Amino acid sequence: MYLQRRFREQDGTSMKDGTEAQMRRDLTSEIEALEKRYKTLKDYLAGAQMEDFEVVGALQAYKDDLSIISAHILTLYQLKGQRAKITWESLFTNLDTALETIRNSAHPKPRAAIETALNMSEPKIEEVMAFIAMLKQSL
Numbered sequence: 001m002y003l004q005r006r007f008r009e010q011d012g013t014s015m016k017d018g019t020e021a022q023m024r025r026d027l028t029s030e031i032e033a034l035e036k037r038y039k040t041l042k043d044y045l046a047g048a049q050m051e052d053f054e055v056v057g058a059l060q061a062y063k064d065d066l067s068i069i070s071a072h073i074l075t076l077y078q079l080k081g082q083r084a085k086i087t088w089e090s091l092f093t094n095l096d097t098a099l100e101t102i103r104n105s106a107h108p109k110p111r112a113a114i115e116t117a118l119n120m121s122e123p124k125i126e127e128v129m130a131f132i133a134m135l136k137q138s139l
Contacts, residue, residue: 020079024139027072031136034069037062038129045115055110056102063095069132088128091121 040058044050050058070086077084098117102108118125 020076023072023076023079027069027076028136028139030065030069030072031132034062034065034132035129037065038125041114045111045118052102052108052110055114056099059095059099059102059110059114063092063099066128067092073135088121088123091118091123091125091128094118094121 037058040050041055041062044055044058066088070088074084074086094117098110098113101113102110105113
């Protein structure tokens with residue numbers, strides 16, 4: 001690692017470029033994990049059978065992955081000297097609400113809670129995933 005860093009410094013490539021390249025790799029792997037979690041949730045909503053604890057875990061993991069990706073996006077923009085605003089706060093809020101509803105209900109109905117949360121979000125989860133897919137292609 002030290003030699004790679006020294007080489008980049010000597011050949012004129014800045015540390016900033018190396019940091020940005022690493023962030024792009026990290027972001028790509030985070031996006032791939034998010035896409036898998038999204039597929040799990042979509043399969044469940046389409047009728048696939050899953051245990052309640054699996055659904056809750058998948059939903060929490062999706063939210064966590066999306067949060068990490070959001071931080072990566074903001075950092076990449078900042079490295080370029082640009083400001084960015086993440087516009088999917090509504091989705092985060094509704095995912096939190098769904099998780100709390102599922103966890104605190106005596107007879108949880110994860111499918112209904114998740115569907116309600118995703119239908120109430122603006123932008124829709126499909127729009128967020130479309131943006132992230134375009135971002136992945138641009139990396």
